[in-house]
Amino acid sequence: MADRSFLSWPFFEDRHREHAERLEAWCAANLPVDHSDVDAACRRLVAALGDAGFLTPSAIDPADPQPLDVRTLCITRETLARHDGLADFAFAMQGLGTGAISLFGTPEQRQWLEKTRAGKAISAFALSEPRSGSDVANMEMTATRDGDDYVLSGEKTWISNGGIADLYCVFARTGEAPGAKGISAFVVPADTPGLKVAERLEVIAPHPLARLSFDDVRVPASSMIGRPGEGFRIAMSVLDVFRSTVGAAAMGFARRALDETVARVGNRELFGAPLFDLQMVQGHVADMALDVDAAALLVYRAAWTKDAGAARVTREAAMAKLYATDRAQAVIDKAVQLHGGDGVRRGHIVESLYREIRALRIYEGASDVQKVVIARQTMGAAS
Numbered sequence: 268m269a270d271r272s273f274l275s276w277p278f279f280e281d282r283h284r285e286h287a288e289r290l291e292a293w294c295a296a297n298l299p300v301d302h303s304d305v306d307a308a309c310r311r312l313v314a315a316l317g318d319a320g321f322l323t324p325s326a327i328d329p330a331d332p333q334p335l336d337v338r339t340l341c342i343t344r345e346t347l348a349r350h351d352g353l354a355d356f357a358f359a360m361q362g363l364g365t366g367a368i369s370l371f372g373t374p375e376q377r378q379w380l381e382k383t384r385a386g387k388a389i390s391a392f393a394l395s396e397p398r399s400g401s402d403v404a405n406m407e408m409t410a411t412r413d414g415d416d417y418v419l420s421g422e423k424t425w426i427s428n429g430g431i432a433d434l435y436c437v438f439a440r441t442g443e444a445p446g447a448k449g450i451s452a453f454v455v456p457a458d459t460p461g462l463k464v465a466e467r468l469e470v471i472a473p474h475p476l477a478r479l480s481f482d483d484v485r486v487p488a489s490s491m492i493g494r495p496g497e498g499f500r501i502a503m504s505v506l507d508v509f510r511s512t513v514g515a516a517a518m519g520f521a522r523r524a525l526d527e528t529v530a531r532v533g534n535r536e537l538f539g540a541p542l543f544d545l546q547m548v549q550g551h552v553a554d555m556a557l558d559v560d561a562a563a564l565l566v567y568r569a570a571w572t573k574d575a576g577a578a579r580v581t582r583e584a585a586m587a588k589l590y591a592t593d594r595a596q597a598v599i600d601k602a603v604q605l606h607g608g609d610g611v612r613r614g615h616i617v618e619s620l621y622r623e624i625r626a627l628r629i630y631e632g633a634s635d636v637q638k639v640v641i642a643r644q645t646m647g648a649a650s
């Protein structure tokens with residue numbers, strides 16, 4: 268049983284603890300799922316999470332709009348990741364893909380949220396392009412006004428849920444100003460003519476992922492989220508909410524690696540005694556436990572700060588994401604080491620954790636970019 272003593276920290280309220288209990292029981296009964304067909308598995312996971320009511324925190328309730336609760340998002344991701352990386356992915360994308368609508372959408376756009384929160388529609392977040400990943404403000408995709416419509420042309424890549432999504436939140440250049448101030452956000456239903464999956468992408472921890480082409484994709488002007496030229500600000504606001512949750516998922520993977528390691532070194536007999544009796548092994552276990560707890564403090568500090576009403580948590584979220592993902596990588600690497608040959612055997616849980624963790628240090632702002640953010644915020648605070 269994973270250490271869940273963090274739930275008694277003062278960051279949380281009883282409703283968070285109750286949510287964690289309910290979700291833990293659901294996970295124990297339903298996860299992990301078979302990953303051999305990731306499209307089918309994700310569709311089933313979204314439907315099952317929706318049926319069980321666990322997608323409701325992923326977006327605001329259009330009938331009673333309250334701010335997103337970042338602590339609930341983090342607890343959900345941490346718990347799901349500890350049981351099954353694909354389940355965490357399925358949950359996370361329902362939030363990231365609709366984040367712009369939750370934060371800035373019109374009542375008409377928010378009708379999508381009834382479906383995504385119920386697991387009846389799948390969402391995706393389409394920001395990255397082949398020549399602008401970290402350098403988002405340099406995006407090339409255009410959205411040109413034509414009467415009552417906008418016409419979108421260009422490419423998006425690395426789009427999670429690409430190919431299975433029902434709606435895409437798409438960022439494109441509308442040209443009000445050069446760079447970041449000339450980008451707008453749009454809701455684009457997947458069946459809009461001209462929107463195609465150009466390529467499916469395979470990665471080390473498979474999930475639905477695609478490069479998309481937009482060939483004169485026409486959407487009504489009412490599809491724009493926020494105002495013209497606000498897209499970059501909207502994207503950053505969405506990432507401000509969801510970045511800490513990437514740290515939470517990393518922590519879920521790390522906690523699972525720690526649990527597996529504790530069981531392993533307690534049971535494995537070497538040199539006539541449990542592996543745990545070796546002091547160097549105890550040192551590794553101590554490092555792993557310390558990394559997990561320190562990451563948890565940063566993640567839940569960021570989540571609590573946002574929930575307590577901070578307009579932005581750029582510094583806190585960047586610290587949480589950077590530290591939790593980097594340290595989770597180190598924790599999982601130690602787990603692989605302490606499992607010996609089993610640690611690299613295909614299909615072993617720590618082998619899958621080793622693959623699952625890597626992309627988290629790249630997407631939603633690479634680790635190096637988070638360092639730049641933290642340094643700038645620190646210099647800004649000092650001046």
Ligand SMILES: Cc1cc2nc3c(=O)[nH]c(=O)nc-3n(C[C@H](O)[C@H](O)[C@H](O)COP(=O)(O)OP(=O)(O)OC[C@H]3O[C@@H](n4cnc5c(N)ncnc54)[C@H](O)[C@@H]3O)c2cc1C
Nearest residue numbers: 392393394395400401402425426427626629630631633635
């Ligand atoms: C599995 C996966 C899922 C993804 N899902 C989505 C999605 O759903 N939607 C979406 O829009 N995008 C998604 N992405 C894209 C992701 O956000 C980008 O890959 C990421 O922003 C990095 O962009 P890039 O790949 O173009 O790398 P580049 O921008 O070329 O950067 C390469 C490396 O350069 C370094 N670097 C970059 N900038 C700096 C800097 N300022 N200072 C120091 N070093 C720097 C970093 O080490 C970085 O990893 C996903 C990516 C992956 C791998």
